[in-house]
Amino acid sequence: MTTKGTITIIAIPKSAEVEVHIDLPEVPECTRIAARMQAVLACLGAPLEDIQDLPAPRQRQGVSHAMRKRVRGGT
Amino acid sequence: MSRHLLALRQATIGDASxxxxxxxxxxAREDPVGAQWLRSLDWAELRRLAAERALAQAAKTLACPLQKQYANASQYGTESGDPPKGTCIGVLVGGDTGYGSSVQLGVAIDGQALSFFWNVASQEAASGTLERMRETVRQAFREQTRILMLELLxxxxxxxxxxxxxxxxxxRATLVVGGGAR
Structure with a gap:
């Protein structure tokens, strides 16, 4: 069974930081997607460095869990 | 008044640590399927694409021309239009000294390594133009790598x-997980 979700990246103005929201029904899937996301960015030469976890989960229509991370661009 | 261009300089872009x-x-320790998929991708080509897009975005932001090659300026003492190392992806031309292309900022790729190369007229050396252009490209590169990552995922x-x-x-991008999804 497949499930749909979203990944949202919000650039924090005047900084190299971004806020990443991964909205999927299951936390393990959020974790897996976050790992892939970080691997892809590292392979592209723009790794992200976790600096803090933001309060989670958020409740959204059709989404029971969410992962929010604030990360800093490494370039 | 003569214009003097400094020797071409080069510095890395991105983090290849x-x-x-x-x-x-x-x-692969946590996600072998994902790692196998990512191993099949051509990262040199993807990095080149991200840099190409970043240069285009920076050219728009800075409202300056984007050229395919460094414009040789041997009359100012530079010997070659080639980047010191690697293959040129594109060159931004800027500067405001009334001499036209007084700052040239290029991005080159050598294998999988991206780098800046640049040349600056002496009149522009203290203007901060080069650093503003570089920072604009860096910001665009970060955004374009994020867009490319979302396109892939x-x-x-x-x-x-x-x-x-x-x-x-x-x-923002839509994901599909589980079942036959990657």
């Missing part, structure tokens, strides 16, 4: 880019 193999080996390769109410740039 960790090898792609090491990154994917680490991912998303269901349909579509990425929405918008400004939120606070004026922040927001990138």
């Amino acid at each position: 960790e090898s792609i193999a090491a990154v994917l080996d680490q991912l 998303s269901e349909d390769g579509e990425v929405q880019r918008e400004q939120d109410a606070a004026g922040r740039t927001v990138l």
